Amino acid sequence: MNTNNVHYLKSLLINNLHDLHLSAGKTSAEMKTDEKLFPDPLDRATADLGRGVDLIIRGRERELIREIEEALTRIDQGEFGICQNCGSTISDKRLWAKPTSSLCVECKEKEEGRQRRRSILNDYSAMASHSYMSW
Ligand SMILES: [Zn+2]
Numbered sequence: 423m424n425t426n427n428v429h430y431l432k433s434l435l436i437n438n439l440h441d442l443h444l445s446a447g448k449t450s451a452e453m454k455t456d457e458k459l460f461p462d463p464l465d466r467a468t469a470d471l472g473r474g475v476d477l478i479i480r481g482r483e484r485e486l487i488r489e490i491e492e493a494l495t496r497i498d499q500g501e502f503g504i505c506q507n508c509g510s511t512i513s514d515k516r517l518w519a520k521p522t523s524s525l526c527v528e529c530k531e532k533e534e535g536r537q538r539r540r541s542i543l544n545d546y547s548a549m550a551s552h553s554y555m556s557w
């Protein structure tokens with residue numbers, strides 16, 4: 423990827439990061455305020471459910487923030503667009519679609535295959551322990 427495009431993507435990433443920090447700050451402020459609002463246990467349960475969703479969103483935001491920070495570090499170190507696993511060049515098409523890509527398509531597919539197998543194993547052991555519990 424040429425330098426102009428890298429600079430352009432860098433400014434996009436910095437903007438994204440800024441937005442994420444704003445929204446991450448907002449969700450945690452909201453979480454602090456709803457603590458005493460629900461004296462009723464049922465309302466509190468609903469609020470807890472909402473908090474669970476908030477936690478998932480916040481977790482995803484944190485992950486995105488980390489991915490963007492890592493991409494910015496790679497830009498500064500001149501490693502942007504280089505696969506962190508095999509060292510080959512990541513295609514421009516892939517970088518435009520997802521500037522935080524740190525792996526080439528081949529390595530990413532291998533990694534996703536591993537994750538899928540692992541999550542199937544986790545699902546299976548969760549099911550196994552659940553059916554054991556219900557006996
Ligand atoms: Zn690779």
